[in-house]
Amino acid sequence: MRVCAAAPFPAERATSCDARWRPHDLLRLRRLDALADEPAWVRDRFERAPYAVVRRALAADGFVAIGVRGAQRAQRYGAWVHAGDIVSAVSPESLARTQPDAGRDALPSFIALAFLQRDPCGPLSRFVWGPTGSTGFELATRMPAVNEASDLDLLIRAPEPLALAAARALLEQLQTLAAHVGIRIDAQLETPAGGVALAEWAAGKAHVLARHAGGPRFIADPWAAVAHDGAV
Numbered sequence: 001m002r003v004c005a006a007a008p009f010p011a012e013r014a015t016s017c018d019a020r021w022r023p024h025d026l027l028r029l030r031r032l033d034a035l036a037d038e039p040a041w042v043r044d045r046f047e048r049a050p051y052a053v054v055r056r057a058l059a060a061d062g063f064v065a066i067g068v069r070g071a072q073r074a075q076r077y078g079a080w081v082h083a084g085d086i087v088s089a090v091s092p093e094s095l096a097r098t099q100p101d102a103g104r105d106a107l108p109s110f111i112a113l114a115f116l117q118r119d120p121c122g123p124l125s126r127f128v129w130g131p132t133g134s135t136g137f138e139l140a141t142r143m144p145a146v147n148e149a150s151d152l153d154l155l156i157r158a159p160e161p162l163a164l165a166a167a168r169a170l171l172e173q174l175q176t177l178a179a180h181v182g183i184r185i186d187a188q189l190e191t192p193a194g195g196v197a198l199a200e201w202a203a204g205k206a207h208v209l210a211r212h213a214g215g216p217r218f219i220a221d222p223w224a225a226v227a228h229d230g231a232v
Helices: 040-048 108-118 133-141 164-181 198-202
Strands: 002-004 026-029 051-054 063-069 076-082 086-090 128-131 152-157 185-191 194-197 208-210 217-219
Touching: 026 063, 026 133, 040 063, 051 133, 108 133, 108 152, 108 164, 128 133, 133 152, 164 185, 164 198, 185 198, 194 198, 194 208, 198 208
Parallel strands: 002 076, 152 185
Antiparallel strands: 026 051, 026 086, 051 063, 063 076, 128 152, 185 194, 208 217
16 A cells, blocks of 8 residues: 655645755665654664655655655555755666675566666667666665566656657667566656656657656656756
């Protein structure tokens, strides 16, 4: 079950995002305040690995919207932390060349990642990119999070327009790799309007869903629709 804590500030004060941290960055935290309605698993998971991921939500000054990962896919808890409690941050692209711990590299998502890492002319060679989801979490925290059925989630920085033909070619290459390894590869484009699924953009739809801190919205061109206040 995905749940979210009540914001520790009035709703009218949630007007921006701190540009020092971007969606999908993993934050190492000094502490995470306990809340009366938090799921039972949150405290244990945070004590094992004091990390949370930056999520897309507006916040008041001095706060950052975060999500805590549980052991199961459905265990996600949204909350806010004080910026002063952030010790360090790990971006997806900083993990693009990181290797898993010994004995973990035989898991399918790490096999797929290794292929992308070692191919200098591969499908992602022209992009700034990195792993997110369970793969990125394990690489950053060294806490086991990947299993045999785990997807490989990727974030691809796309500040400039990505032509439809190029998007389709990229998607086809990733799908071929996914089929070979036997898992799903889910790639998200980080555009000026927010996060857009590569598969949606490559499908040539009239409008695609852009995930934005101010809320999801359907837009025709993620590069023409500039996000308000720079918050994505």
